[in-house]
Amino acid sequence: MTAILPLSVHAAQVRRRGKTIVGPIDLDLDTQGTTIVIGPNGAGKTTLLHMLHGLARLSQGTVAWNTPTQDAQTKQAFVFQAPVVLRRSVRDNIAYPLILHGVLKSEARRRAEDWAARVGLAEALKRPATVLSGGEKQKLALARALIREPQVLFLDEPTANLDGRSTREIETILHRTAAEGTRIVMTTHNIGQAQRLASEVIFLYRGRVHEMTRAEAFFKGPRTPEAAAFIKGDIVE
Amino acid sequence: MGEIWQGLTAAFWLIVTLDSDLVEITLRSLYVTLTAVAIACALALPLGAWLAIQRFRYRRIVIALLNALMGLPPVVVGLIVYLFLSRQGPFGALNLIFTPTAMIIAQVIIVTPLIASIAHQAIRELWADYHDLLISLNATKRQRMATLIWDARRALLTAALAGFGRAIGEVGAVMIVGGNIDHVSRILTTAIALETSKGNFALALGLGFVLIGLAIAVNLMIHGLGRTEREGTW
Numbered sequence: 001m002t003a004i005l006p007l008s009v010h011a012a013q014v015r016r017r018g019k020t021i022v023g024p025i026d027l028d029l030d031t032q033g034t035t036i037v038i039g040p041n042g043a044g045k046t047t048l049l050h051m052l053h054g055l056a057r058l059s060q061g062t063v064a065w066n067t068p069t070q071d072a073q074t075k076q077a078f079v080f081q082a083p084v085v086l087r088r089s090v091r092d093n094i095a096y097p098l099i100l101h102g103v104l105k106s107e108a109r110r111r112a113e114d115w116a117a118r119v120g121l122a123e124a125l126k127r128p129a130t131v132l133s134g135g136e137k138q139k140l141a142l143a144r145a146l147i148r149e150p151q152v153l154f155l156d157e158p159t160a161n162l163d164g165r166s167t168r169e170i171e172t173i174l175h176r177t178a179a180e181g182t183r184i185v186m187t188t189h190n191i192g193q194a195q196r197l198a199s200e201v202i203f204l205y206r207g208r209v210h211e212m213t214r215a216e217a218f219f220k221g222p223r224t225p226e227a228a229a230f231i232k233g234d235i236v237e
Numbered sequence: 238m239g240e241i242w243q244g245l246t247a248a249f250w251l252i253v254t255l256d257s258d259l260v261e262i263t264l265r266s267l268y269v270t271l272t273a274v275a276i277a278c279a280l281a282l283p284l285g286a287w288l289a290i291q292r293f294r295y296r297r298i299v300i301a302l303l304n305a306l307m308g309l310p311p312v313v314v315g316l317i318v319y320l321f322l323s324r325q326g327p328f329g330a331l332n333l334i335f336t337p338t339a340m341i342i343a344q345v346i347i348v349t350p351l352i353a354s355i356a357h358q359a360i361r362e363l364w365a366d367y368h369d370l371l372i373s374l375n376a377t378k379r380q381r382m383a384t385l386i387w388d389a390r391r392a393l394l395t396a397a398l399a400g401f402g403r404a405i406g407e408v409g410a411v412m413i414v415g416g417n418i419d420h421v422s423r424i425l426t427t428a429i430a431l432e433t434s435k436g437n438f439a440l441a442l443g444l445g446f447v448l449i450g451l452a453i454a455v456n457l458m459i460h461g462l463g464r465t466e467r468e469g470t471w
């Protein structure tokens with residue numbers, strides 16, 4: 001299997017209603033590690049991830065994976081900020097990406113059961129996914145994203161609605177996923193979580209990459225006053 | 238008043254003894270309408286799904302047209318189908334005029350816009366929910382449509398039932414294209430119209446009760462579907 005990384009983004013911009021909401025962005029993602037995107041509400045974190053994943057149309061610039069876009073897209077997965085839940089059972093939700101890829105239903109379901117167990121949804125397999133709690137829906141979305149074993153996993157605030165215990169469970173899964181070689185790009189508002197998971201940090205501010213550095217360096221001494229204030233927990237506008 | 242009462246008791250007996258005319262007419266009605274609704278669904282559901290997910294230049298116009306077609310007077314549909322199928326018409330050679338098939342064609346034209354419109358509404362809402370995920374998963378157009386139709390199946394069943402309700406009670410179009418011929422194209426509504434005009438209230442009322450029964454059954458099903466949908470069970 002050819003690697004879709006590294007990713008190279010050049011002068012990329014996303015405009016909505018005539019306003020630039022992200023960009024111009026220049027960045028490179030190498031093959032290893034976990035990149036955490038932080039920044040205040042409305043900084044453009046969600047839009048940036050959508051842009052990298054090909055969900056937001058570029059008004060300018062390029063997002064170039066190591067393989068052709070079509071191929072690269074099938075090897076990425078995305079966990080949305082507001083989990084999308086199909087009106088099906090939990091098991092069929094998780095199996096869905098495999099079904100799309102032509103995997104036999106019985107096989108897809110068997111693997112879905114494995115993944116449900118890994119995220120702690122083993123008890124809920126046959127339940128309609130729409131009745132899950134907010135946190136359970138996020139776990140479902142994570143399992144559904146992991147089932148295709150993507151090379152790159154985008155997560156948009158995957159633990160925003162979770163309690164401490166569920167957050168730890170998810171972080172454990174993400175640690176393991178990263179250790180198995182999946183490249184993670186994730187947003188969070190939880191600085192502690194960023195410190196636990198990140199190997200690299202992007203501080204996004206007003207649609208621009210304000211800082212992009214190794215995690216230790218960033219948390220030890222951010223170079224910009226905005227990032228410093230943000231880490232301290234001050235309000236950055 | 239006495240006449241009505243007599244009619245009611247006679248109708249009651251026609252139903253409990255399964256009068257052969259009554260059964261024949263009821264079965265033909267069901268055959269015509271169920272076939273028409275099945276064909277209409279086969280056309281309308283993919284059309285509704287396609288209109289929901291596909292952006293194209295004249296989309297709004299097509300949707301407006303669909304809504305306008307919903308209000309098409311059935312009698313006019315009957316007239317147009319008649320002109321096409323009559324001996325002198327362009328499809329006269331097919332010998333379809335005054336057959337159940339002609340009635341099915343008319344009913345398909347009457348209910349397809351209705352079912353497509355309701356289906357489009359339901360699928361568009363679901364598409365708004367599913368959009369990002371299905372794009373992210375690289376689902377093909379066909380896969381998107383299949384997923385949306387399957388996951389909206391309750392709303393779509395409701396649409397089909399609404400179509401059934403409209404078609405089973407329709408009289409104008411089927412009267413024109415079917416001709417209300419005994420043992421050939423006589424169905425519940427046309428028979429009621431005929432028997433009433435002949436003063437044969439017992440049979441007319443008996444047929445009327447069957448028709449009402451069908452309509453109530455359909456509404457109960459729509460209601461039941463709505464409830465299971467809200468409770469999230471399926």
Ligand SMILES: Nc1ncnc2c1ncn2[C@@H]1O[C@H](COP(=O)(O)OP(=O)(O)OP(=O)(O)O)[C@@H](O)[C@H]1O
Nearest residue numbers: 016017021039040041042043044045046047048081
């Ligand atoms: N479709 C759109 N039309 C207009 N403006 C938009 C659109 N989508 C996003 N925006 C704007 O772009 C900015 C960035 O939005 P985005 O969702 O990427 O922020 P975010 O960093 O993810 O915020 P949060 O932390 O609240 O999730 C916001 O100001 C938002 O209002």
Ligand SMILES: [Mg+2]
Nearest residue numbers: 045046081156
């Ligand atoms: Mg966001």
